[in-house]
Amino acid sequence: METGKGLEVRNLSVRYGEIEALRGISFTVAPGEVVTLLGANGAGKSTTLRAISGLERPAGGDILFEGQSIAGLNSEQIVRRGISHVPERRRIFPGLTVKENIMLCGSNRRASKPELASETEAMFDLFPEIRPFRDALGWTLSGGQQQMVAVARGLMAKPRLLLLDEPSLGLAPLIVKAVFAIIAEIRRRGTTVLLVEQNARVGLSVADRGYVLETGTLVLGGKPDDLWNNDAIRAAYLGGAKAKGHALAEQA
Numbered sequence: 548m549e550t551g552k553g554l555e556v557r558n559l560s561v562r563y564g565e566i567e568a569l570r571g572i573s574f575t576v577a578p579g580e581v582v583t584l585l586g587a588n589g590a591g592k593s594t595t596l597r598a599i600s601g602l603e604r605p606a607g608g609d610i611l612f613e614g615q616s617i618a619g620l621n622s623e624q625i626v627r628r629g630i631s632h633v634p635e636r637r638r639i640f641p642g643l644t645v646k647e648n649i650m651l652c653g654s655n656r657r658a659s660k661p662e663l664a665s666e667t668e669a670m671f672d673l674f675p676e677i678r679p680f681r682d683a684l685g686w687t688l689s690g691g692q693q694q695m696v697a698v699a700r701g702l703m704a705k706p707r708l709l710l711l712d713e714p715s716l717g718l719a720p721l722i723v724k725a726v727f728a729i730i731a732e733i734r735r736r737g738t739t740v741l742l743v744e745q746n747a748r749v750g751l752s753v754a755d756r757g758y759v760l761e762t763g764t765l766v767l768g769g770k771p772d773d774l775w776n777n778d779a780i781r782a783a784y785l786g787g788a789k790a791k792g793h794a795l796a797e798q799a
């Protein structure tokens with residue numbers, strides 16, 4: 548696989564004091580791919596994204612983006628390299644309007660105010676559901692709408708790699724569907740995406756490949772169908788056949 552232009556995580560470990568949250572994980576995301584990282588609570592999914600975006604310092608290993616090591620760079624430097632991180636639990640500013648929230652991330656770039664304003668308008672083409680709320684304060688939006696604002700803000704940095712941490716968290720199934728339709732559209736536009744999900748069914752629905760993380764170790768990786776078709780894996784990590792049926796019914 549060609550990874551020279553994508554992301555390559557090599558033997559990455561991250562510690563929080565005594566806790567070894569990541570124990571030497573290695574994986575790749577090729578340009579244009581959507582790769583989903585699955586795993587239970589505390590498996591180390593967010594830590595992986597936080598290490599890539601410079602919010603945690605690796606204790607060991609390396610992270611290469613477009614062929615260059617980014618391990619140890621700070622988060623601003625990493626944003627400038629073309630990586631944007633939409634963290635867990637949508638962090639939108641409650642006292643700013645939707646438009647202001649979306650424009651914030653673009654302000655890292657050397658773009659004029661009118662340019663940013665027109666790009667913000669273009670975001671409403673991708674997220675028509677939030678267009679009517681452009682001048683509403685962040686706190687007045689529903690959870691799903693806030694998630695859309697958070698993703699739109701991440702995209703304003705024009706990333707070549709978008710890191711998305713549990714975009715479905717706490718959202719009703721219909722809203723999850725809408726958010727994932729947007730992820731599919733982001734992929735269609737050619738942005739590489741590393742997606743973290745606990746909901747394997749939706750997480751794999753948009754993915755080219757997936758990995759399963761278990762207490763800081765990657766235990767499996769493959770195409771979505773291969774992950775689903777492995778009974779033992781499905782039972783252990785993906786909620787089992789019954790759960791899958793249930794999730795399918797829920798999504799239908």
Ligand SMILES: Nc1ncnc2c1ncn2[C@@H]1O[C@H](COP(=O)(O)OP(=O)(O)OP(=O)(O)O)[C@@H](O)[C@H]1O
Nearest residue numbers: 563566568586587588589590591592593594595745
């Ligand atoms: N700031 C921190 N200080 C100490 N330990 C932490 C910190 N952040 C995470 N951990 C621990 O590191 C491990 C991995 O946490 P992480 O948040 O990466 O998991 P996760 O897979 O994202 O879980 P979740 O699905 O609940 O979001 C857990 O054991 C967690 O308790």
Ligand SMILES: [Mg+2]
Nearest residue numbers: 592593594635
């Ligand atoms: Mg997490």
